[in-house]
Amino acid sequence: MxxxxxxxxxxxxxxxxxxxxxxxxxxxxxxxxxxxxxxxxxxxxxxxxxxxxxxxxxxxxxxxxxxxSMVNKKLENACFDNYEPETEEAKRALEICKKYATNFKVSNPQSIMLYGTFGIGKSHLAVAIMRELSKIDLVVKRDESRNVVLKTRKMSMLFINTAKLLTKIRSSFNADSEFSEDKVLQELEDVDLLVLDDFGSEIKDVKPADFNTKNGFAIEKIFEIVESRVGKHTIFTTNYDVDTLFRYYGERSFSRAMEDTTLIQMTGRNYRLRGFEK
CATH class of the missing domain: 1.10.287 (Helix Hairpins)
Structure with missing residues (x-):
């Protein structure tokens, strides 16, 4: 204040x-x-x-x-400098993410999907991108005659765990909820950069006969969200491979999510278990 x-x-x-x-x-x-x-x-x-x-x-x-955002507290200090790639794929992912942040333009939407096994730093890199983008000033108003910037704004960004997001949307249906479903979806649509973390975790891997019954709501809402993000920047992190995601979401939803999206595969040791290794 x-x-x-x-x-x-x-x-x-x-x-x-x-x-x-x-x-x-x-x-x-x-x-x-x-x-x-x-x-x-x-x-x-x-x-x-x-x-x-x-x-x-x-x-x-x-x-x-x-x-x-719904950022794990352990990720709040994540940046490019403290990411430790151990494989060639991880090094390549780091370089691509750095380049993504450096070349970021609101007017030129590009999305990326970081996919691979558990705990290899996918969310770390997503937060590192956000940290770099927090340093950027977007020019809102300029005096061209004097070449002076009169007004700027910061990037609007949200980091959301996908499963928790679905829970948040469901909770908006309660009569005593402080927010509506429309407000949640509008917020997701409006931000300059949306990170959908742990993409696919909201899908229940059940018997084929029960798949649509158990997952219909999740698939529908994910499609609404990615549809609203067409023409904007979105980062996906997921523990699933592309074939599994295609099977989970179906051709319509998954092809929409992957529009203008660069796929980045990552492998390596589990970050979370390093401290327990001898």
Missing amino acids: EEMKSNRSNLQSATNIISELQARMAKHSLSDAEEKQIRERIEAEDRELAEKARKADQNILMSKVFSQ
Whole structure:
């Protein structure tokens, strides 16, 4: 709260200085050199204000992302630097994820699916991508005549365990729920980047005769979500291979989910068991 008050104070101070300088320019006939000096001072104030706002936003963004998301507490410090690839596939996955973060553009949607066995760092890499993207400022408004950025915003991101997401949607049906199904689905649709973690875990592996009965709701909702994300960035992590996912979701849902999606296979030791190895 104090940081927000300080930002407002800085904004008011900069606004007052700019207004004063503009008033002086309007009242007096200035030489070209004086006018240039004043304009440079205005632009410097613009840049300083934008930088203060950027730093303030970046400091609070990751805590906001994690408070709104369903991120395992052990992943909150995950980044590219503390990911330890042990196989060539894991090294390749790391490089692809770094490149994905570096080349990320809201206007050029690309999705990725990290798939492989349990505990090899798929979720780690997904959170690492989010951490890198938290440093990016998206330009909302620019003064083209002065080439000055007037307004920026941070990336909107959500990390959701798919099975827990389905539970959250089901809970919205309760009469005393604080949120509606439509609100949950709209939130998933609107974010710049959605991470669907542990994709496929919401599907019950039951007898073929019971498959649609047991999984109809999950398949329907997953299709709604991936359908709404067409034209946006989505990251999937899953412990299942492509053939299993195709069997679980069917051609319609799975082909939609994989539209513009790069598949990245990963192998290696289970991250979670390393501490128990001799």
